[in-house]
Amino acid sequence: MNRTNEEMEKEAYCGILPVTDKERTYHFIDALLVLSGYCIATWSYTQGAYLATLVGFRQLLIGAFAGALVMLLIYQLPVILSTRYGIDIWIWLRSVFGTKGVKAIAVLIIVINFPWYAVCCDLFASSMSNLATIFGVTLPAGSHLALGLFCVLLGTVLAYRGLRTITLATRILVPALLVVGVIVVIVGFTSVPVSAIWSYTPKNNPEHSLVPYILSVEANFAFVITLVGGMAEVPRLCKSEKAGYFAGVLGQGLAGSFFVVVGAVMAIAMQYVTGEMVEDPTVMMATLSVPALGLTSLLLVGFANVGTQAVGSYLYGVVLKSTFKKLSYRTLVLLLGAYVALLCIWGKIVEYFGAFLTISACVYAPLAALLFVDFFMVRRQKLDLRSAYECKGHSNYCYTQGFNLVGLICLAAGCAMSLLVYNPVSGEIHNHILFYLTPTGFAFIGTGLLYGLLCMLPPVRRYVRKDSCVNPDTTPFDRDRVPPKQNLLAMPFLWLYCFLETCGAHLKINKTGKREIKPPYLLLGTHHSFMDFLVTPLAIFPHRANYISELEGFEYYGEWAYRQIGCLGTRKFVDDLALVKNICRVTKRGGILAMYPEARYANVGTSSELPRSVAKLVKLLHVPVVTLNMHGNYLQSPIWNLKKRKQVRLHADMTYALTEDEIRSLSIDEIYDRISKLLSYDEYQWQREQHMRLTDSDRAEGIEMPLYQCRHCGAKYRMHTSGSTLSCQICHTSWDMDEFGTMHETNGTGIIYIPDWYEWEREQVNRAIENETYGIDTIVRISALPNAKNFIDCGQGHLTHDTEGFALTFCDYGEQQPRTMTWVPSSMISLHTEYNYRGQGQCITLSTLDNTYFLYPTDKDFSATEIQFAVEYLNKLSDRKRTDTRRTISSERR
């Protein structure tokens, strides 16, 4: 093997490189032996002796095996990811805690975990001292520390030499130790009557109390969950996920638990023989076994601590390497060795061990829960590896300056949950009901639930799942689902919220019509801004309604919440028959169906032409029609500048537009004309009529979006706003917006109304289409929204728009080859446009029944408004052509 290959292998085994399938060396047996070697430490005996003080032997047996296996089977599941990609879980944990947050957690885990190894070294020193005493050798003062440091040195050297040495050492050590374990059990059961162990019950155990049993299960849960930090280093070297997973489970759950039981057997036997329960295995061996066998066993058990120290140093060396990638593995192993040595020199680790254990037990369960829920539920087994490895241009896991606040808060909450149930220092039970779940079990379940539920909230989900492009949910939105009525419990809050939001603007609702309006009916409203959704519930109070809403609102607020407030999801400017069916369902069950037929916020406060299909829908539903013409909503927060203008007053005219009899008798054209008339508006005209001054100094900022073309020189896409001024960067003509929204030429006397300017632009586009000079050919960034769960980044695509309609060429998600999707002019009466969608700038959307593509231009010479004008005119031309064709055919028939 040449040097490069050797180094590469070292980086894979002892570093951060993913271990390729060809580099995997471990089968199930190898992984099982290494992990067993790690778990068979003298702390197993200590744990066994501790359990024997709590419960009888049979309960101890159940808790040790069943308790350990249950916890391991659950929390170790995420190691399958480590096997799949050959990476450590600490790479995954960057997504849970952030790229910097993970470093803090790794250091915390090591600081609280490594006292275990200092205890191992202490026990090694005790074993050797006992051996020396048996041989009649008196060791000098200070030899205990020297022996402890010798154990640190041996373990560190083994870890320093790398994986091969550790594998070799464990292949020899572990089978020998298993044999020792069997011998110990035989010794234990032969030194005392079998029934003395089998029927053993602790003296201080209150009869029929569950508390000691739960404490024993808790001890087993806490005991096995301590491996969580280093659980993936060995499985990532396995050739199959199953081998990695079950080696981890059985290594600790069977081999580790077996030695816990061995420790318990020895402790019980010692109590039977000497009247004292001793937890030092070396003393037990020396007292109970035959000398030769005892000495051999003692030696092996002593050296088991060295094996544990070596494997532990390797595991946590790789953990540190995964988080501090610039430091070498060997440096980190030496640092870990130094830390353990310092703890040994300090000499009080055994005394303060309880405190370390308390802190660690509180942290491990939440950590394991976060990993489990993140792996299976939040990220669904897929990680943005490039962001996890902090590759250039990939920063999905940077979150808030490198810290994932949600993950860190959940970790802290999990620690608090554990302490709220039980105080491990004083032994006080704070909550007896939750205590049945055990503190570790409750912290695990509680943290998992908290994190899972938080990640279901749309803002949190967007924060945590910045990597959704890696594993997006592509299930199409369920358009056929029957819309629920507005949730009755939510209504008081909804009305209160609407009232509070509108009362500052002194909303007045003027109701006119033939009689009091009662459901069922169809409510058609004008569409200016989000405020429309807050005025409407107050207008129809005290009745509930169902609202038609675009799917992106479902994504933003969450599908469940949006359905609870009665929304029916659809996509804009598509023929959605499922929506029509649901509308019919709402009116048939006696409800109010509220819709905003313009389907888009007013760009400049004037009404858009309504689709004729609205009149057809009225005929189809055959329920009364009510119109709600709102005023002030646009002026308060226009789409081109969403900052709220506080001087605006709100007003709404609610009119009983059509009775059932009228619907029956009037033609579709007559219905259409009446609705159009009732829903027409010019907000600037209304503002002037109301003498409503808007004195905000930045009142013109953003208006260059709808007014994209210079009225003076005709230059497009070069308009600029600042404060109340709109200016052209080409001819430098500027206009000042007065307090009533009228534009005044700065160095001239001319004035122009914004809606007139807007319509002038429309004429320019119409003329360009007629002169065959209109055309858009640009590169766009595409974000797809197939459902209410997530946007999916589809990269860049090529968009053209001309008299044939739209053509979008791109690679849709999950596809390798680009394809071209087309939208013909006859299929779209208008186009959805955004001026600054979620801070990403202008965009237009193109929809199919099961997907909406948000298209963001990469070129600054782009105006969503211009394309919208073109779409509307091309649709009209298409309609005219179709009507002409029909007329020609009918005249030919005659």
Add this chain to the structure above:
Amino acid sequence: MRNDELREQLDERLKQIENNEWSGIDHMQKKDYVFAAICVAVGIAILILGAFIF
């Protein structure tokens, strides 16, 4: 290994993962998950029963 070499290696390996080229790794099957779930259920049942053994 130099940083640029390491970065190159990492990039190559990540590409292999993205292209599903690691065919040598056996994945967990549904039956394995079911087996683990059954073991958990049995384990919990034993733990609950254990509370009644004194």
